[in-house]
Amino acid sequence: MTGGAGVPFAAPLSAVDRVEVLHRDDGAALELRAEKSIDPGDPYMPGHFPGFPIYPGAFVPETVLQALAVAGGALDGRVPRIVALRELRLLAPLLAGDTLTCTATVTRRDEPGVLGVAARVRRGDGRPAARAELEVRFVDDGAHAR
Amino acid sequence: MLTHADIARLLPHGHPLVLVDRVAALEPGESIAGLKAVSTSELCYAHMTPGLPPERWAYPTSLQIESFAQCAAILWFETARIREVLDDQALIALAVRRCRFHAAAYPGDVMRHEARIDTIVHDHLFVRGETFVEDRCIASVGQMVAAIGSRRTLRDAGGTAQTTSESEASHG
Numbered sequence: 001m002t003g004g005a006g007v008p009f010a011a012p013l014s015a016v017d018r019v020e021v022l023h024r025d026d027g028a029a030l031e032l033r034a035e036k037s038i039d040p041g042d043p044y045m046p047g048h049f050p051g052f053p054i055y056p057g058a059f060v061p062e063t064v065l066q067a068l069a070v071a072g073g074a075l076d077g078r079v080p081r082i083v084a085l086r087e088l089r090l091l092a093p094l095l096a097g098d099t100l101t102c103t104a105t106v107t108r109r110d111e112p113g114v115l116g117v118a119a120r121v122r123r124g125d126g127r128p129a130a131r132a133e134l135e136v137r138f139v140d141d142g143a144h145a146r
Numbered sequence: 147m148l149t150h151a152d153i154a155r156l157l158p159h160g161h162p163l164v165l166v167d168r169v170a171a172l173e174p175g176e177s178i179a180g181l182k183a184v185s186t187s188e189l190c191y192a193h194m195t196p197g198l199p200p201e202r203w204a205y206p207t208s209l210q211i212e213s214f215a216q217c218a219a220i221l222w223f224e225t226a227r228i229r230e231v232l233d234d235q236a237l238i239a240l241a242v243r244r245c246r247f248h249a250a251a252y253p254g255d256v257m258r259h260e261a262r263i264d265t266i267v268h269d270h271l272f273v274r275g276e277t278f279v280e281d282r283c284i285a286s287v288g289q290m291v292a293a294i295g296s297r298r299t300l301r302d303a304g305g306t307a308q309t310t311s312e313s314e315a316s317h318g
Contacts, residue, residue: 009201047163
């Protein structure tokens with residue numbers, strides 16, 4: 001995809017091509033797998049870096065967020081927002097032409113409406129590229145008071 | 147203090163991913179205050195359709211992190227220039243930790259990233275800071291870690307980036 005993002009909220013690019021729910025239990029736990037091909041034609045990629053495209057490390061949490069948004073189905077009335085990034089580890093570069101696979105485990109946190117997400121990203125050759133641990137809250141569309 | 151022309155020269159990033167507009171204050175070796183104006187004309191809003199509610203226009207956290215990290219990079223490049231430690235400097239981001247996002251920035255807002263160097267250990271740069279909109283702190287960054295080197299040595303070490311990164315765990 002070379003146009004905008006595939007999600008109905010502001011996003012730098014379409015950060016997932018496919019999302020699969022591996023496991024969903026009624027209690028809350030969710031396991032996801034998402035894939036994203038690193039396309040040098042994607043928005044923002046020409047700037048990172050000129051002539052040497054690498055998927056920005058900051059886009060890893062974006063992939064996790066969009067995987068969660070897609071797996072959550074319709075977003076009527078609410079939008080996912082990263083409220084905490086406990087840790088992002090960047091282990092190996094994600095180069096143009098490669099396809100990343102992100103597996104994520106989602107659990108409910110004590111705070112109502114907050115989900116904890118632990119994600120691992122691998123390159124096409126199976127090598128670990130990143131790990132991320134973050135918290136996401138689904139914010140009501142009407143919550144924006146300024 | 148630093149114009150957009152200075153920033154474009156310092157950062158290896160290119161359009162449209164240069165996410166710092168101006169540097170308001172900079173003390174090499176210590177701290178930086180970098181400004182980034184959020185506009186509806188940015189690519190992250192290109193797919194937005196009329197009728198989407200205001201919350202959907204929150205500036206993406208991913209780009210906000212990238213913008214903060216670029217301020218940290220500018221701080222390092224200016225620090226290195228003053229200290230004359232490297233003539234071909236580069237940074238590779240290794241880790242980001244303990245970030246909280248209290249509120250979002252929206253089109254029309256100007257984000258002010260205030261980043262400080264915590265320490266430099268074994269060619270690893272540790273930075274932390276906050277992001278403000280006007281006087282309101284919208285985010286705190288507990289720790290960003292980057293490997294410091296010359297562009298040549300970091301390129302050569304690209305194949306062993308994981309080893310470098312794993313060794314960082316003992317410091318982090």
